[in-house]
Amino acid sequence: MTAPLTAPLSAPLIELDNVAVTLGGHAVLRDIDMTVRQGEIVTVVGPNGSGKTTLMRLIIGALAPSAGRITRAAGLRLAYVPQRLAIDPSLPITAGRFMNLPHRRDPGRVAAALTRAGLGGLGSRPVSALSGGQLQRLLLARAMLSEPDLLILDEGAAGLDQPGVAAYYARVEQLRAETGCAVLMVSHDLQVVMRASDHVICLNGHICCEGTPENVSGSAAYRGLFGGGEGALALYRHHHDHVHADGTPCAGHDHGEDAA
């Protein structure tokens, strides 16, 4: 089964209409219009502090918009893989027990999911004793157990080595193909992610540009934001005074910890 690439035909799972978020008196997101449709892989890219995590928290409902509207499809099942999971050392929990949150699941399914995530035999290992890469795969495996309609990954491949990153996104694409779930992911790994995405959104407090990976990487706004296709490193050469596709300059808003 291949995933539908004719995105406009599939039903919207989640729609954001002119959404804004203000946190601690600071306008973190504004004018956000976006739609995630059934079976689509949507990628959000943007520099540090551009509001990517805030956007994900908004979509799962952990944060209320200060303006605008969010519409979720009825009965939408979400699964979320956070950017960081800091487990307090006072809480003893094994990988196997973690897979059974918040519901007890069929032990056979859990064992199979652990094995497919390359964690076979680690079910009795404390989560705090897993390596960074093992933890990322555990989080993804747990997320898929709930058979979500929409899988949300906030830099799921952070901390993985290069083959690990490639394998991680191959796994995401494979999961989408197997289950038909939509995927919304945040990433810094532009090159790898672009290839796996149906739709790319460049975020910097607002949506700077968006479209198919080909359209976006060819657009002036994208080149302004990330440089002329120099790959992931270009992200850090992001300049404050880039120009949008419609000719409006993007200066004057907060670009967070811009490393340029």
Place this chain on the structure above:
Amino acid sequence: MPPDFMVRAALAGIGLAVACAPLGCFVVWRRMAYYGDATAHAALLGVALSLAMSLPLAPAVIAVALAMAAAVGALSGRQSVDTLLGVLAHAALAAGLVAVSFVQGVRSDLSAWLFGDILSVTRGDLVTIWLGAAAVAALIFWRWSRLILATLSPEMAVADRISPRVEQWVLNIALALVVAVGIRIVGALLISAMLIIPAAAARPLSRSPEAMVLAAGLIGSVATLAGLGAAWRLDTPTGPTIVCAAAVLFVVATGVAGAGRALQARP
């Protein structure tokens, strides 16, 4: 055969240990230790209200504890929770002490409310204590997995349609119940010791959240019995002696776990 009041004291203390075990683990996991302290201190205001207006004790204490949780929830965000708790806990403790001084005849046995008086527990108290303990255990058992997920990651919980705010209130209610149960036994100043010390002692002995709750309950019960026995023999204040026994068990459990690891590490 121990005297009746000792049997009642032991049953009361074990009831408290049962209530404290699951809640104490969450207090440790969520770093709510100061929160427990603050709620217990505020309970003294509840005691004063119940004495002044001749209301039943437990409901008055529960109402004040919940009011404090609501105040912390409403004010947090503008100040750090730590600071807020410091303000509210001490304000409530001081207000409670002042209010108690207006009530006739209580002045002399104020220490009974601060340090508890487990030896004077009546049959009626025992019923209250065990009802409270059963309610806390049932509440936390009911919400167990949701509470654990909300503790690990509030965002992951929201994605699974679990409201971290609702789960926080589950714990607030459980804490109010435990304080109402414990104020007769170990008093306002030492309740959070019975929440935290057994759970902390159980941590190095446990590999799962469930095991940690069971171990905490066992350690709390053993501390109660040992403390009661020691206080009887040494003629020391009972509540503080129970807490001392729990602290000794904490040291022993930590030492045993450390020795176990050292033995395993040896080739």
